[in-house]
Amino acid sequence: MLAAQVRAYDTPYVLTTVPVPSNLGPHDLLIKVAAASHCHTDAMVRAGIFGTHLPCTGSHEGAGTVVKTGSAVTSFQAGDRVMCGLPLEPCGTCADCTGPENQTHYCTNTKGAVGVVSNGCFAEYVRVDARSTTAVPDAVSLVSAAPLACAGRTVWRAVEQVGLGEGQWLAIVGSGGGLGHIGIQFAKKRGLRVIGIDARDEGLALSREAGADVVIDARKGKEQVVKEVHEVTGEQAGADATITLADADSAAALACAATRMHGTMLQIAQPIEVQIPFHEFIFRDIRVRGSVLCSPGESKEMMEFVALNGIDVKANLFHGLEKIHDLVEKVEQGKIQGKAIIIVDEEQIWREEELGAEF
Template sequence: MAKTQLPATMKAWVLEEFNTPYQLRDLPLPAIEDLNDLLIRVEACSYCHTDAVIAAGTVTPPTLPHIGGHEFAGTVVGLPPGKENDDDCHGYRLGDRVAVSGRGYHVCGRCRECQDPSPPLPDPPGFSVFCPLSGAGLGCHNPGGFREYAIVDARQLALIPDELTATEVAPLMCAGLTMFAAIAKCELSPGHRVGIMGCGGGLGHLGLQFASRMGLKTTGVDVAPRALQLARELETGATIIDASKETAKEVKQRMGEEDGWKLPSEMGLDVVFILPDTQKAFEYGVELVRDGGRVVVVSFPSDGFHVSAIDLVFRRIKLEGTLIGSNRAMRDMFDFCKKHGVRARKSEYPFGKLNELVQDYHAGAPGKLVLKMDMHE
């Protein structure tokens, strides 16, 4: 593909103060300064809970002013110096449609994590999305996708399958990849019972689809009417529970009757994924797990969670956290989405409506909210 003439400036949404609306600014087009980097024209950027806590300054606050957005997709429009004639950088060329996960930006390649990448589905030695020297990645510590053009590391990308649009891919770059990797790390087999607390949210409704299509007996739990409605509309075959109407004990007892277990310790989920950041949701999820089961924490409230030693010692509950997935997991996820029809339920907003999108997010809009760059007000 021939190189196109690029503008000298671009529009970008900038966070200038915490807990304030984003400001739309004219900024210089970012320049490629690293031989691993590419310039992309952003086509879609999805909004995530992490974007909300960063904008509030409560978790890993970036230096202000800051351009957020850590799950996005676009088209390669610029290669690093010296690569223009080769038309190739780490296998990517001008015109390629690429998916960008915010983690893994400028990894060192030498630290313990990079040399022995964390599971599940780890990348080859020399690269890890969890490299501690890469910081919190694009959209978190470094400028992200809430802009018309962005600098990305070619080593953190994946080609977008022809079957998927940019607005379908963007929500998968954090929410989808996090849930896909979280389920993969548990090494479950068809028939195992899993639960998803917060099943109607951005991560939750994707987790419902992944888990059910993997053949797992899936239970989704939520309390918000709009979230519950979305979860039921997915028609995944999962059991959807309104936690405001049924106790965890009642739900667990019903599972035991279905599975033929008689002792309370035998009943319940093999694994539960905790997505909400409330203590009440955490405790409900833990109670649903059978003795010896597993609790996987995905959320990160600033005050943390209170964990009962009784659950850890006498019930032998295993507790662990999870974050994002590797590049290998990203590619596997795309294959799975193509094969099984997994798609995010999303609402699309024109580029000029980011602050309206944020308001809807805080008002409890279910599914994923996506900024689409070629939509105009």
């Protein structure tokens, strides 16, 4: 099969031919990939941040159709449309594996992660774990499902974790990126009021398009951003909670400053160091948390929510794995809006019209 692989750190993907995965474990699925998208983590893999053993096929955001199932799989069968799971072979015994479904994090004892330390979705076929894979309802397209596999799962859980109720204010720093524009929609469809904060013209435009109630340009500086947040939130002087998706050195400090006293800042971005002035902790009692990925149950709830309420994933489509270098070039230019997605199998996408996929 054709695959786009990382063969050496800090070098372009290599488009090559590799064997189709054949040795499925009892909980594995073999997926014929329909669409795969690029995530910031893919750049981190290519930079060697995770120490990935090379060669490794890129992309941990994929969706497609089940071709074959492992001996212990009962939840899926050949022909099912799915959003690929990321973790491979969780231990099954730690607290995060055994639940409850609002688990504190993900299993740290997994034996792999698709597209990060194991071969990923920039290929015609991919091996994934059925236990972390999610069925795709007929109403949801595989093009939308692919970026939801990481970006969607991550920001869905972030909106869940801040624990806000209808009418409360959520600020998102980095609101106009791949995760941010999805997060805005999740929050708005759950009745929250959203302040989008971004530092790019394209990001500000996408924040408005996604439905943010207020959009603020971070390039104005922290003092002005906080002033504008206070103007819209009134006496409570800040957002009830803030999600940080931008990895700029100043992003976490800005997020805390934009949050009301005793509020929560949820850190999703992964800079080498998260820099926050001490007075945000000590004098303003800002509670800082981190989060990543959904549990299987949370992922299922997200997909059901999307099928019922709709979501508009801003997709920049590239047709064929041969376009991998064009995709990376556009992403690295920093001018792209939303998610960069490769259509790997056009036939699966054409068939979706018969299913009535709306979103």
